[in-house]
Amino acid sequence: KQEVTQIPAALSVPEGENLVLNCSFTDSAIYNLQWFRQDPGKGLTSLLLIQSSQREQTSGRLNASLDKSSGRSTLYIAASQPGDSATYLCAVRMYSGGGADGLTFGKGTHLIIQP
Amino acid sequence: GAVVSQHPSRVICKSGTSVKIECRSLDFQATTMFWYRQFPKQSLMLMATSNEGSKATYEQGVEKDKFLINHASLTLSTLTVTSAHPEDSSFYICSAARGRFEQYFGPGTRLTVT
Numbered sequence: 001k002q003e004v005t006q007i008p009a010a011l012s013v014p015e016g017e018n019l020v021l022n023c024s025f026t027d028s029a030i031y032n033l034q035w036f037r038q039d040p041g042k043g044l045t046s047l048l049l050i051q052s053s054q055r056e057q058t059s060g061r062l063n064a065s066l067d068k069s070s071g072r073s074t075l076y077i078a079a080s081q082p083g084d085s086a087t088y089l090c091a092v093r094m095y096s097g098g099g100a101d102g103l104t105f106g107k108g109t110h111l112i113i114q115p
Numbered sequence: 116g117a118v119v120s121q122h123p124s125r126v127i128c129k130s131g132t133s134v135k136i137e138c139r140s141l142d143f144q145a146t147t148m149f150w151y152r153q154f155p156k157q158s159l160m161l162m163a164t165s166n167e168g169s170k171a172t173y174e175q176g177v178e179k180d181k182f183l184i185n186h187a188s189l190t191l192s193t194l195t196v197t198s199a200h201p202e203d204s205s206f207y208i209c210s211a212a213r214g215r216f217e218q219y220f221g222p223g224t225r226l227t228v229t
Contacts, residue, residue: 004158036220043121043222044159044209089158102149102161102174103210103218 002027005108006090014114015082021075021109023090028071030094034103035064035075038087047088048075052095080113087111117143119211119220123126124130128199133196136224138209144189145211149218150182153206165192 003026013019023033032051036044048057048064050073057064063076077084087110091103118141128134138148146167151159163184164172171184183195192211196203204227210218 034217039209041206041223041225044220046217049217069177091159102164103159104152104161105151107156107158 004106012112117219119221140211148192
């Protein structure tokens with residue numbers, strides 16, 4: 001059974017710092033990996049999706065990398081801002097050979113950016 | 116864009132009653148929708164996969180008779196929590212798959228059972 005672990009569970013840093021969030025998964029036979037942002041009491045906002053054949057994806061100040069063989073992904077946030085404060089979730093989709101499949105989520109990293 | 120809505124956003128019900136939550140894909144057709152549950156400070160857990168026109172597939176440990184799922188059209192799936200109890204209080208989120216690649220998530224429904 002796939003398990004997704006996120007480290008750290010919580011992180012508080014001053015505004016302007018660059019930071020790295022980590023995600024690991026136990027079964028490397030993934031179809032893709034996705035990073036989400038969740039604000040308190042809200043739904044999910046998709047940040048980046050990396051297909052299993054890709055090594056990284058970038059969007060603005062965000063960069064996500066994927067090392068499928070070692071079961072790891074990192075989310076890099078450059079020049080952090082208070083508005084980046086949220087819970088960041090990592091999720092993987094397994095490869096089943098067809099159709100769409102549900103995602104397996106980590107517990108998230110709760111990020112606070114201090115003004 | 117790909118927008119998924121959920122209704123209601125928040126519901127409070129009494130123990131023993133049933134509650135229906137709707138999930139709609141507003142601007143695309145979704146043959147597959149998913150229902151997740153999130154307890155406080157926990158991760159989202161997949162409850163079931165809903166395919167249009169067929170029975171839902173439930174994850175291990177999820178009672179299919181308690182959580183009734185209906186996917187009557189390509190844009191609508193409903194989750195009915197039957198005979199709700201306080202331990203069913205949770206944040207329920209749906210997602211809709213457009214093709215095989217990406218899932219789009221709804222804003223979630225906060226269920227409180229008193």
